[in-house]
Amino acid sequence: xxxxxxxxxxxxxxxxxxxxxxxxxxxxxxxxxxxxxxxxxxxxxxxxxxxxxxxxxxxxxxxxxxxxxxxxxxxxxxxxxxxxxxxxxxxxxxxxxxxxxxxxxxxxxxxxxxxxxxxxxxxxxxxxxxxxxxxxxxxxxxxxxxxxxxxxxxxxxxxxxxxxxxxxxxxxxxxxxxxxxxxxxxxxxxxxx
Amino acid sequence: xxxxxxxxxxxxxxxxxxxxxxxxxxxxxxxxxxxxxxxxxxxxxxxxxxxxxxxxxxxxxxxxxxxxxxxxxxxxxxxxxxxxxxxxxxxxxxxxxxxxxxxxxxxxxxxxxxxxxxxxxxxxxxxxxxxxxxxxxxxxxxxxxxxxxxxxxxxxxxxxxxxxxxxxxxxxxxxxxxxxxxxxxxxxxxxxxxxxxxxxxxxxxxxxxxxxxxxxxxxxxxxxxxxxxxxxxxxxxxxxxxxxxxxxxxxxxxxxxxxxxxxxxxxxxxxxxxxxxxxxxxxxxxxxxxxxxxxxxxxxxxxxxxxxxxxxxxxxxxxxxxxxxxxxxxxxxxxxxxxxxxxxxxxxxxxxxxxxxxxxxxxxxxxxxxxxxxxxxxxxxxxxxxxxxxxxxxxxxxxxxxxxxxxxxxx
Numbered sequence: 001x002x003x004x005x006x007x008x009x010x011x012x013x014x015x016x017x018x019x020x021x022x023x024x025x026x027x028x029x030x031x032x033x034x035x036x037x038x039x040x041x042x043x044x045x046x047x048x049x050x051x052x053x054x055x056x057x058x059x060x061x062x063x064x065x066x067x068x069x070x071x072x073x074x075x076x077x078x079x080x081x082x083x084x085x086x087x088x089x090x091x092x093x094x095x096x097x098x099x100x101x102x103x104x105x106x107x108x109x110x111x112x113x114x115x116x117x118x119x120x121x122x123x124x125x126x127x128x129x130x131x132x133x134x135x136x137x138x139x140x141x142x143x144x145x146x147x148x149x150x151x152x153x154x155x156x157x158x159x160x161x162x163x164x165x166x167x168x169x170x171x172x173x174x175x176x177x178x179x180x181x182x183x184x185x186x187x188x189x190x191x192x193x
Numbered sequence: 194x195x196x197x198x199x200x201x202x203x204x205x206x207x208x209x210x211x212x213x214x215x216x217x218x219x220x221x222x223x224x225x226x227x228x229x230x231x232x233x234x235x236x237x238x239x240x241x242x243x244x245x246x247x248x249x250x251x252x253x254x255x256x257x258x259x260x261x262x263x264x265x266x267x268x269x270x271x272x273x274x275x276x277x278x279x280x281x282x283x284x285x286x287x288x289x290x291x292x293x294x295x296x297x298x299x300x301x302x303x304x305x306x307x308x309x310x311x312x313x314x315x316x317x318x319x320x321x322x323x324x325x326x327x328x329x330x331x332x333x334x335x336x337x338x339x340x341x342x343x344x345x346x347x348x349x350x351x352x353x354x355x356x357x358x359x360x361x362x363x364x365x366x367x368x369x370x371x372x373x374x375x376x377x378x379x380x381x382x383x384x385x386x387x388x389x390x391x392x393x394x395x396x397x398x399x400x401x402x403x404x405x406x407x408x409x410x411x412x413x414x415x416x417x418x419x420x421x422x423x424x425x426x427x428x429x430x431x432x433x434x435x436x437x438x439x440x441x442x443x444x445x446x447x448x449x450x451x452x453x454x455x456x457x458x459x460x461x462x463x464x465x466x467x468x469x470x471x472x473x474x475x476x477x478x479x480x481x482x483x484x485x486x487x488x489x490x491x492x493x494x495x496x497x498x499x500x501x502x503x504x505x506x507x508x509x510x511x512x513x514x515x516x517x518x519x520x521x522x523x524x525x526x527x528x529x530x531x532x533x534x535x536x537x538x539x540x541x542x543x544x545x546x547x548x549x550x551x552x553x554x555x556x557x558x559x560x561x562x563x564x565x566x567x568x569x570x571x572x573x574x575x576x577x578x579x580x581x582x583x584x585x586x587x588x589x590x591x592x593x594x595x596x597x598x599x600x601x602x603x604x
Contacts, residue, residue, distance in 0.1 A: 019563070043560070049586045052569050056537075056593040059600075063556060063568045073557045 005173025018080035024087030028060035074104040084110045089144040102193045114187040116149035134185040150187035166190040196250030213310040217299040221246045221283040221290030226274035235278045235330045239338030239345035245289035248281030271592035276599045284317045286507040294503035307393020314515040318348045337361035339580035344515045354533030363539045364580035366551035368516035377509040380409035384502045402502045407493030419543035419576035430484040526561035535565035537594045541579040542572045
């Protein structure tokens with residue numbers, strides 16, 4: 001999901017000049033883009049050594065941390081925006097982290113692979129777990145330990161008493177607002193407390 | 194790279210945190226690389242307990258005289274002396290050239306000994322700032338240190354926030370825990386209770402409290418390593434000479450194994466072959482039995498040959514006293530509100546003397562103050578010592594950070 005159209009689509013959800021915390025920031029590309037294109041400041045959180053190095057090479061602030069240990073480093077509402085781009089599906093305590101996201105940030109932007117995208121449904125109908133460009137892993141080696149759908153997150157948000165400010169899908173870099181649960185490989189939510 | 198030590202004399206009294214002052218003192222230092230035209234590429238390196246101003250390079254004609262951070266600093270190294278002007282300085286009270294307890298007190302013409310004033314991290318930073326003044330350096334591109342050196346780097350950003358652009362704080366802490374002070378106290382008691390210490394005036398008696406220094410070093414050394422690395426290095430291996438003696442003794446059915454050097458090695462036994470620890474005990478409470486004992490004694494002996502007992506007391510005390518949050522009701526975030534620079538912090542997962550969670554406290558306080566900070570937790574097995582070793586992730590990270598600083602300077 002690192003293609004630039006998708007990145008720009010998500011970046012547009014971040015108000016200019018925001019103070020941003022990017023959970024699972026990878027190589028820091030999104031933060032670097034937000035700094036350059038939208039005048040944002042902030043930090044990335046990463047667990048992986050290679051990604052931490054990539055961030056310092058880009059000049060992006062990065063804190064090496066295991067997100068499953070929580071966000072106790074960060075005070076309530078200490079960020080304008082907390083990003084969780086393709087991170088939620090890797091977390092053991094996904095529900096807690098969703099709440100933490102909107103505790104630390106005024107708004108949280110969550111993007112994750114939508115398991116209900118129609119090619120995935122077809123695959124499961126055929127009796128096999130999907131292996132696609134968006135979900136390129138076999139069932140036995142996938143790092144995606146939380147497999148959910150665009151519709152599932154709406155239910156979880158309600159359960160966790162989070163406000164959904166916006167939600168849509170992204171497919172091939174394009175915003176999908178009609179039937180995103182079926183038509184989009186990526187699900188995006190903007191949430192707040 | 195050839196290093197050349199220099200010394201600078203300071204006549205004016207330096208007021209110390211204790212209320213005392215020190216005058217007519219000298220600081221030993223070394224510099225590497227070249228100061229650029231706008232004097233913006235200077236990096237100050239702060240040393241920890243037993244290191245010195247000799248940070249990088251070698252002394253002309255002296256083999257094995259590498260500086261203590263030579264793997265980190267030099268031409269083409271992570272802190273590249275082709276790009277930066279690097280300064281190493283020996284702290285006041287140390288025993289490597291700067292004025293210390295073994296020097297003469299100008300007030301009474303006697304060797305300071307135990308009367309050397311207690312110096313703190315803040316005092317050292319003030320002395321370092323005077324050195325930079327004399328060198329014509331108003332602003333540091335970065336200040337960097339590990340362990341106690343990291344405390345000085347942190348303190349720089351609080352005492353001289355306008356003079357530091359970046360701080361690189363490695364394997365450090367915002368203060369010492371009770372356990373950490375406890376280790377220091379055991380080391381100090383070992384020295385002070387050595388009959389050769391003479392209340393700190395042993396120079397007058399022509400002796401050195403080597404027994405105390407050895408034990409202090411042995412304790413320190415244990416805390417710098419991790420359990421895993423110690424086990425990997427030494428495990429339960431018996432000291433080869435000892436076990437060979439024991440083996441010979443058991444063959445000869447002798448009840449008196451004698452000192453380790455006294456036995457005869459079994460035929461064909463190589464000097465360096467470690468004998469498995471099965472069935473070869475000396476059954477002695479005082480001889481060196483295990484390899485780790487031999488190692489610690491060796492480290493202790495080496496240390497007692499070159500380190501000053503009063504310096505050990507002073508420097509461990511400086512560690513104990515450091516606590517920037519103390520003046521702010523223990524609130525580190527409030528204390529670091531003054532910090533003006535950007536930060537890189539690094540810790541090592543197996544470092545239990547300056548544990549990652551201590552570095553995270555600093556990170557949190559900086560985050561609370563919205564400072565630019567990056568933090569890496571290197572998964573290295575070597576304990577506290579890791580900050581001096583060649584972990585490629587660690588070295589690459591520091592390199593990338595200094596590359597960023599260099600770009601900033603050039604911009």
